[in-house]
Amino acid sequence: MAAMGPEGAGDWYPVDAGTTTVAVAERAALGTTARVVVWPPGRAGRALAAVDAQLALLDEQASRFRGDSEISKVHRCLPGAARSGSARPGEAAVHL
Numbered sequence: 001m002a003a004m005g006p007e008g009a010g011d012w013y014p015v016d017a018g019t020t021t022v023a024v025a026e027r028a029a030l031g032t033t034a035r036v037v038v039w040p041p042g043r044a045g046r047a048l049a050a051v052d053a054q055l056a057l058l059d060e061q062a063s064r065f066r067g068d069s070e071i072s073k074v075h076r077c078l079p080g081a082a083r084s085g086s087a088r089p090g091e092a093a094v095h096l
Contacts, residue, residue: 012036012048029055030063 015024015035023041025048026033034055038047061070 030059 012025012027015026017024017037020041021039023038023044024035025038025044026035028034034051036044036047036051038044059066059069063069064071064075066072
């Protein structure tokens with residue numbers, strides 16, 4: 001079932017759900033693991049492609065690790081915004 005997602009997305013790997021009535025797959029995504037359960041299992045490829053598209057959109061908009069993400073652009077526009085480096089987890093990236 002390893003279906004390739006968008007460039008850099010990685011492969012989906014099948015997960016044994018103990019049944020053939022659903023397809024289950026997972027892959028690394030956004031610093032965690034994405035797991036998708038599809039019924040009927042014959043539609044898994046299409047479902048995984050749809051999930052990949054949504055994950056890519058979320059990463060593009062909200063990743064604090066990407067300088068070109070929408071949230072990073074907003075942070076740079078705020079008065080007193082930090083201009084270099086990134087905040088440690090749990091700290092504000094913007095100092096007002």
